[in-house]
Amino acid sequence: MKKRSKIILGFIVILFVLVLAIIGGNLFIENKIEVALEESLEKAEFEYENLNASILGRSAxxxxxxxxxNGIQIYAEEIELDGIDILAxxxxxxxQISSLKLIKPEVTIYTEAQKEKKKDSSKNGDSTKxxxxxxxxxVANASFKMAKNDSVKNQLFASIPSLNMQDVSADKESLKNGFPFNYEQLQMASDSLFFNLNTQHDLFVGNIKMDSGSLTFSKINIKPLYGKQEFQQHIPYEKDRFDLSIEKLVLNSFSWNLKNDSLSLLSEKVKIANGDIKIYRDKxxxxxxxxxxxxxxxxxxxxxxxxxDTIKVKDLAIQYEELIKAKRGAGKVTFKNLDASIYNITNMGISKKDFPRTDIDVQTQFMGEANLNxxxxxxxxxxxxxxxxxxxMDRISSEGINEFLKPALNVKSEGGIRDMRFNFxxxxxxxxxxxxxIYDDFKVEVLQEDGEEKNKFLSALANLIVNNEATSAEKEQKNIKTQRTQTKSFWNYLWKxxxxGALKSFI
Structure with a gap:
């Protein structure tokens, strides 16, 4: 055989052996991946349509x-791994993997099955290595949902077009925590989120973005599931019916941690902008x-x-309605153009001697006319x-006062308040x-039960009690004492x- 032919034949043999080695290597790697999947997911159901591995490309x-x-179901259209360290x-x-890509993953958690898992895990220790x-x-085009089981309404649903993490690691120690892995950077975008808050309200968020230490929520809405009248049929006792919308909520210098089932949320500056909150209560x-x-x-x-550390609220509107008697309608209190600065909302380091005081400064327009600080x-x-x-609070007319007094207390006022200052x-x-x-010619009329016609006798009696010696009176009261009703909120306490103080001034 000629020398040239021997070289060609040798090259063909080497190439053939190399091809066989690559094919065999790929089959070996695929087999190893299959074995690894079986070992890691020993107690789980795991299925897939195709598995491809490349020893040269170090990919699968x-x-x-x-x-x-255990009530967790994950489906992925495609899972791609690149830069697999086979020798390691x-x-x-x-x-050790350079990159992992999940295409169209759908994550579903059934909470009833999760409860059963916790019972079992308390009996059997986790020896996962x-x-x-x-x-x-x-992660591309993901969705996440949570429900009690597969036959009821979702408790939580989120659509996540993109999610990226860097330096993701997990080991036996991290698996013991509530969040089973660690990461260095996280970028995430969601274009819709739904959460069932309770049996009366749902929460909707239009967009969520997390990037470089900031977390932004846009178009936040809390919607009642029932109208004002029907709502009362679905509550066991007095409860507020909320209808809330907030255009934007931003947490800057944001970080979070989940360790030993304890969640921590930290932010140096929170911004809340353009909100409208309507609260209704049927007494x-x-x-x-x-x-x-x-x-x-x-x-x-x-x-x-x-x-x-700091919360800045800009341009908030709050309306509170309270119905005492159907014939009189609901009394209404409004706060418009509300701006607030809030400092040091924290429950971390409670035992520290230099624990920071919480300060809240509010500027708003009360009942559409009086400036209130x-x-x-x-x-x-x-x-x-x-x-x-x-x-x-500066000047407010009787019309503004009567929006609440007339339906809520069956009382109508005349005159107005020029200035009010308090310190408790x-x-x-x-x-x-x-x-x-400081008030102007303040008089009261007690109305009939229908809330319209004046009750002349009670009105005359009330104005005998109310001190109206001058058309413009200035009263300052000291040592006003109030006992808190423990079954009522702080706002009821402030109102009392x-x-x-007002009663001591008028009487």
């Missing part, structure tokens, strides 16, 4: 993969006699750890729930303070303080 892909375990896995079972590092994770429904905590206690005892502070770490609240200090039990009131 799965198509139409379905994972089911073969030598010490370390999983894992050492995983993925440099880059990309004809039986009272909720449970004790109501002060806001400081509510924050202190939150099930999550919270640290919000309020300064409020409290110490979340203080178990007595000590607080101080002061405010100043208290705790969860009682408060004291002072109040200054102001009411007691």
């Amino acid at each position: 892909s799965l198509s139409k993969a379905v994972f089911k375990k 896995y073969l030598s010490n079972k370390k999983i 894992l050492d995983l590092l993925i440099k880059s994770v990309e 004809r429904v039986k009272d909720d006699t449970r004790q109501k905590p002060m806001y400081s206690k509510m924050i202190r005892e939150l099930p999550i750890k919270l640290k919000l 309020v300064n409020w502070n409290f110490d979340i770490s203080n178990r007595a729930d000590v607080f101080t609240i002061s405010g100043q 200090t208290g705790n969860s039990q009682r408060s004291t303070g002072d109040m200054k009131l 303080n102001i009411r007691n």
Whole structure:
């Protein structure tokens, strides 16, 4: 055989062996991946349509993969892995991957099955061994939903067009935490979110964006499931019916952590802009006699750890309606163009000596005409729930006052208030303070039950009691004492303080 022919034949043999080695290697790698999947997902249902692996490209892909375990179901149209460190896995079972891409994953969690899983896991310890590092994770066109089971309405649904993470790692220690892996960077965009808050309200969010330490929510809506009248048929006692919309909520310098089932949320600056909140309460429904905590206690005892350094509220509108008798309609209180600065909302480091005081400054327009400024502070770490609240309101007409007084208390006023200033200090039990009131020819009329016609006898009696010595009176009251009703909210407490001061001024 000629030398040239021998070289060609040798080349063909080497090429043939190399091809066989590559094919064999690919088959070997595919087999190893299959074995690894079977070992890792021993107690789960896992199916896929195709598995392809390339030893030269150090890549693998799965198509139409379905994972089911303990009420968790994950489907992915395509799973692509690139830059697989084959030697690291073969030598010490370390999983190191340059990039993982999930295309159209659909994640579903059934909470009833999850409860059963917790019961089982308390009996059987988890001996999972894992050492995983993925440099880059990309998720495209994902969806996430949560429900009690597959035959009821979703409790939660989110559409996530894109999600990217860098340096994702997991090991035996991370699996013990509520969040089973760690990451260095996270970018995420959602174009819709739905959450069933309770049996009376749903939450909708138009867009969510998380990027470079900021988290932005756009077009937030809380919608009642029933109209004002039907709502009362679905509550066991007095409850507020909320109809809320907020254009934007932004958390800057945002971070979060989930460790040992404890969630922590931190942000240096929160912005809330362009909101409209409507609250309706029917007082004809039986009272909720449970004790109501002060806001400081509510924050202190939150099930999550919270640290919000500064919250800025811009252009908020609040309307509160209260129905006492159907014939008179609902009394209404409104706050428009509300701006607020809130500092130090936190329940972290409660035992520190230098624990920061919470300060709240509010500027708003009361009943569409009176400028109202309020300064409020409290110490979340203080178990007595000590607080101080002061405010100043300028001129308000009788028409503005009567929007609430007439339907709620069956009383109609004449004249108006030119200026009101108050300052109260208290705790969860009682408060004291002072109040200054300047009013013009203030008179009251007690109405008949229909809320329209004047009750002349009671009106005359009321005006004998009300002190109207001058058309323009200035009254300053000291040592106004108020006992808090423990089954009522802080706002009822504040109202009682102001009411007691007003009564001392008028009588």
